[in-house]
Amino acid sequence: MKTLKFALSSEGKGRTNNSAAELVEHAVRRNEGALAATGAFAVQTGQHTGRSANDKYIVSDDETQSQIWWENSKAITPEQFDRLLADFQAYASGKELFVQDLFAGADPTYQLPTRIVTELAWHALFIRHLLRRPLKAQLEGFDPQFTVVNFPGFRADPQIHGTRSETVIACDFTRRMVLVGGTGYAGETKKSVFSFLNYLLPSKGVMPMHCSANVGNDGGSAVFFGLSGTGKTTLSADPSRTLLGDDEHAWSPDGIFNFEGGCYAKTLHLSAEAEPEIFAASNRFATVLENVVLDEDRMPDFEDGSLTQNARSAYPLEAISNASETGRAGHPKSVVMLTADAFGVMPPIAKLNPAQAMYHFLSGYTAKVAGTERGMGSEPQATFSTCFGAPFMPRHPSVYGNLLRKLIAEHGVACWLVNTGWTGGKFGDGKRMPIKATRTLLNAALSGALANSPMRADPVFGFMVPTELEGVDPSILNPRQTWSDPSLYDATAAQLVEMFNKNFAAFTDYVDQDVLAAGPVLSAVRAAE
Ligand SMILES: Nc1ncnc2c1ncn2[C@@H]1O[C@H](COP(=O)(O)OP(=O)(O)O)[C@@H](O)[C@H]1O
Ligand SMILES: C=C(OP(=O)(O)O)C(=O)O
Numbered sequence: 001m002k003t004l005k006f007a008l009s010s011e012g013k014g015r016t017n018n019s020a021a022e023l024v025e026h027a028v029r030r031n032e033g034a035l036a037a038t039g040a041f042a043v044q045t046g047q048h049t050g051r052s053a054n055d056k057y058i059v060s061d062d063e064t065q066s067q068i069w070w071e072n073s074k075a076i077t078p079e080q081f082d083r084l085l086a087d088f089q090a091y092a093s094g095k096e097l098f099v100q101d102l103f104a105g106a107d108p109t110y111q112l113p114t115r116i117v118t119e120l121a122w123h124a125l126f127i128r129h130l131l132r133r134p135l136k137a138q139l140e141g142f143d144p145q146f147t148v149v150n151f152p153g154f155r156a157d158p159q160i161h162g163t164r165s166e167t168v169i170a171c172d173f174t175r176r177m178v179l180v181g182g183t184g185y186a187g188e189t190k191k192s193v194f195s196f197l198n199y200l201l202p203s204k205g206v207m208p209m210h211c212s213a214n215v216g217n218d219g220g221s222a223v224f225f226g227l228s229g230t231g232k233t234t235l236s237a238d239p240s241r242t243l244l245g246d247d248e249h250a251w252s253p254d255g256i257f258n259f260e261g262g263c264y265a266k267t268l269h270l271s272a273e274a275e276p277e278i279f280a281a282s283n284r285f286a287t288v289l290e291n292v293v294l295d296e297d298r299m300p301d302f303e304d305g306s307l308t309q310n311a312r313s314a315y316p317l318e319a320i321s322n323a324s325e326t327g328r329a330g331h332p333k334s335v336v337m338l339t340a341d342a343f344g345v346m347p348p349i350a351k352l353n354p355a356q357a358m359y360h361f362l363s364g365y366t367a368k369v370a371g372t373e374r375g376m377g378s379e380p381q382a383t384f385s386t387c388f389g390a391p392f393m394p395r396h397p398s399v400y401g402n403l404l405r406k407l408i409a410e411h412g413v414a415c416w417l418v419n420t421g422w423t424g425g426k427f428g429d430g431k432r433m434p435i436k437a438t439r440t441l442l443n444a445a446l447s448g449a450l451a452n453s454p455m456r457a458d459p460v461f462g463f464m465v466p467t468e469l470e471g472v473d474p475s476i477l478n479p480r481q482t483w484s485d486p487s488l489y490d491a492t493a494a495q496l497v498e499m500f501n502k503n504f505a506a507f508t509d510y511v512d513q514d515v516l517a518a519g520p521v522l523s524a525v526r527a528a529e
């Protein structure tokens with residue numbers, strides 16, 4: 001089937017592949033936001049300050065019908081997509097548009113030439129930072145194999161377009177186009193590219209991953225899986241390691257590579273002390289500050305969460321001093337799974353055997369806390385998002401799970417589970433794990449030192465938990481002992497284990513006995529009571 005192209009007027013053609021400086025000028029001229037005193041460009045997205053996962057649709061056709069995990073995705077027909085595309089074209093007529101021709105994927109073998117068409121100059125600036133910028137010579141004869149069109153001003157009509165609301169993210173993977181309308185959140189564009197690669201690459205034997213990645217001085221790379229807010233961006237920016245990327249990578253027979261060429265960091269409470277690299281990158285010319293409040297002196301106020309808790313900064317990887325130039329590295333030495341456990345049950349770090357790694361990869365556990373989402377009570381809420389990124393995984397989790405399992409076995413990778421969430425009690429009673437402790441434990445895991453430290457087997461989860469490490473207060477290593485009331489810990493652990501078990505029931509038909517047996521054991525909690 002034919003790859004769709006978006007028809008461009010002469011205005012759109014005239015705004016193709018503008019540089020960052022040109023895009024800042026356009027954004028200022030069009031009054032799309034405000035220049036900060038640092039030279040960053042600050043914008044507000046209005047109603048949508050995060051992704052609209054419930055407004056995403058995938059075209060079901062002869063090809064995708066049997067390929068997509070439909071329990072996780074809503075279907076539309078090719079005819080519905082055609083109608084939407086016609087209406088997007090009509091909406092574009094006479095408008096000034098911005099076009100960026102970029103690559104998704106640092107490895108030339110798998111690189112996807114991608115065209116992004118936007119209504120807003122700052123959206124073009126955002127995606128120019130986030131994807132990989134071709135060399136001038138590569139732009140001659142650039143033939144896009146995938147297109148994302150993002151029109152925040154477009155309003156979908158549920159009657160006409162069959163949508164749930166005025167917001168729409170419509171993905172035609174066969175004809176290689178995504179249409180985004182009715183939302184200003186820039187993250188939709190990058191995650192649309194990610195979703196398509198997650199569809200495309202497994203058929204080529206390549207494992208796409210929602211993870212950050214970095215490389216140690218010994219050449220050993222590490223990937224950090226995790227849902228939003230678990231620490232991918234924060235922990236991958238480590239001055240002692242080379243940063244590959246903060247969000248989207250793939251593992252091919254030749255090693256790992258970044259899909260992107262930039263980062264998209266959360267800025268609420270960002271400080272120069274705790275996160276110097278990200279702070280510096282957020283305070284430079286042309287960085288996009290999304291829903292960050294500027295003070296009277298036009299300085300960003302990273303403490304102000306009044307627009308959203310999900311305020312963001314988008315910058316190219318060059319803005320981080322120790323970022324990789326190639327975006328590529330060898331096979332990972334370590335796989336880390338990050339969870340922000342607001343129940344305070346998980347230890348700060350645990351060593352996983354391959355079956356446990358598969359169990360936790362398919363579970364994709366983290367927890368949300370009150371305050372970050374409207375309508376949430378005071379109790380933490382468990383989230384299980386398979387492959388640590390269900391909203392971006394068009395195929396069945398077993399596809400990604402089997403690929404990962406094979407790669408971990410083939411390359412003898414060490415796997416770890418890291419809790420960046422709560423210690424000393426659940427959310428409300430305990431406190432967030434200190435970043436310093438997380439980093440110390442993590443670096444010992446990545447260097448190989450931690451694997452040789454004394455460990456105990458956790459009676460409930462079965463994984464191995466270190467009992468001591470120089471530079472870390474040993475009392476935080478055993479979560480049960482950090483709670484003032486151990487029986488309350490047991491009750492909370494039992495609650496969490498039940499949620500794990502209930503969630504994993506969906507996978508029993510797809511995994512081997514060893515993976516099934518790698519989950520937490522409820523009776524083991526009760527035995528400890
Ligand atoms: N121990 C910790 N480890 C990692 N992040 C932590 C920790 N404690 C607090 N945080 C905060 O949690 C947030 C993690 O978000 P981020 O790194 O953007 O996650 P992701 O990239 O996975 O969405 C950051 O704001 C960070 O400052
Ligand atoms: C950009 C996003 O990813 P993350 O929060 O994982 O950085 C997102 O979820 O919108």
Ligand SMILES: [Mn+2]
Pocket residue numbers: 232233246247264265266
């Ligand atoms: Mn991130």
